Amino acid sequence: MATTTTTSQPALSFPRPIFAALSPHPFLQAHLTSTPKQPLRANGRTAHEFRSLGVNTGSLTHCNGSAVIRMGNTAVVCGVRAEILSSETGGQEISGQEDEKEDEGDEDDDTGEIESLKLLVPNIELATGSSPQHLPGQAPSAFAQTLVTRLRSLLLSSRIVRLEDLRILYTPPSNPDESHSDEEQRREVKGHWTLYIDTMFLSLDGNAFDAAWLAILAALRDTLLPHAFWDEELETILCSDDPADAHKLRLRGLPVPSTYAVFEGKSEDEEDGGVDWVLSDPDAFEESVCRETVCVVVDRSEGGMEGRLRRIEKCGGGVVDRGVMKTLVERSTQRSGVWEKVLSGS
């Protein structure tokens, strides 16, 4: 009998993918604790390591601006399409000095007008077969709706697109009889450009927010708006087809998000809680085991090397306190340097 059991007994250890599927939490814990000096995650990265980025812009010909980006196995396409929204009220008048006061001027009503006219319209498509959780042909999931709300609110609150770039202005010919001693010239807003920012996930392997934002940033930097002008005789807005007249968007700052997931390690004896790891740039497997996520958005373009914070989002648990948050802000600031290089190199 003893001989029969030894021959028919299955192996007591599982192959790697089966271990991961059966018990994901101990699987990741085993990875992180196996080498105490240099803890590696299941995907071979260290806890602080982000995935490398790949950006390719201008690949879609029918868009005003587009980008395909890759972040590990997450791949995203983003296209920016511009449409003209003509003002039906006959155009409001603005003073001529407005574009002289570059940065500090009308910051306040800038976002207000972009928001109320809905000049930035982001959309997310996850149901492209990008991951098994999002089946094609279904209504946008709660996850997709959350994602698009976060992207939209970051687009608006970071004030990355200038209202000035989206305005279509018209300078009425000055009356020759009138002796215009004042140099101030009245201009009218005849319409606005509306940017439809469509983002499609080709493949989703975690960290959807950072990937989508990188794609949107790269596409906006690539966006070229044709020169639009008010034609007096036709009383409509026309676009010039000369590429030399077209202008790029002058983006304000460079907000860089970094997402972290907190892996709560369980110790063998239940008394002390075990070690917690804060994993940078989690992939889909890690997101499924981690409950607490933190997203820090840093903008280094204004505040020198240490940068300014644009946004902090954290929910799902209580591991990250003020001390840990400080290190996360430092990690995010370092990470924003990588984004700057990748985006300017493209």
Place this chain on the structure above:
Amino acid sequence: MGPQAVLSHLHRADGSATYAQNGYSIIGSVNGPIEVLRRDELPEEATIEVNIRPAIGVGSPKERHLETLIHNTLRSIILTRSIPRTLLQITLQVRSLPEEDASTGVSTSLTLLPHLLNTALLSLLSASIPLSTIVTSVLLAIPANTSTPVCSPDPKELLRAKPIRSIHVFAFSGDRRLLLNESDGTFSYDEWEEACELAEDVCCKEEGGVGLGEGMEVDGPQDNMESWLRDVVKRKVEQEQRWRTAD
């Protein structure tokens, strides 16, 4: 003026609460533990479902975002493993918003979030759902001209302090852990830390004896959320138990 709360006023729900502060008024109701759909069933823990109904119209992606935030926060305090394979249904109906809400120039979902969280917790308490700790939440705003944060500002104050440089929502558990944070605007880490410390003082009860608590009240008129919460529950329990004490 502090927040107002009424507990267990809906008789058909397992637990309910109405919460009102600064012109925001929210009704919360909790049903659970009830039977869960096979599709949503989790073998080892309870499924939590959060529904937010806005004051006007039907839910939009903004409400889905708030639902996700509240779901993730409550999941970390509800002892879901003690009631596995059941459903907890939390419905939050916004009853009224202050008139100035849309014109303050800050994100309207952030100004609503702390009130939703506080309502959800009161409803959970009213439904006697097993919780590991409580959660209290507060809104802070840092105006552009000063760097001192304004604590739970009402919309009129926000309008007066316009432009607002950054706005923060913090939620703390009963054991002073930071459970949720949403910060938006432009700020430095030091400002965030200061806001976080202030929020902790407002949310959590002062550690130590009664003397410290009294000292704090002299410092500022702010009473803190946790003692307010205890007070609400204590009054409710006293009212329920009055048949015992009556002679």
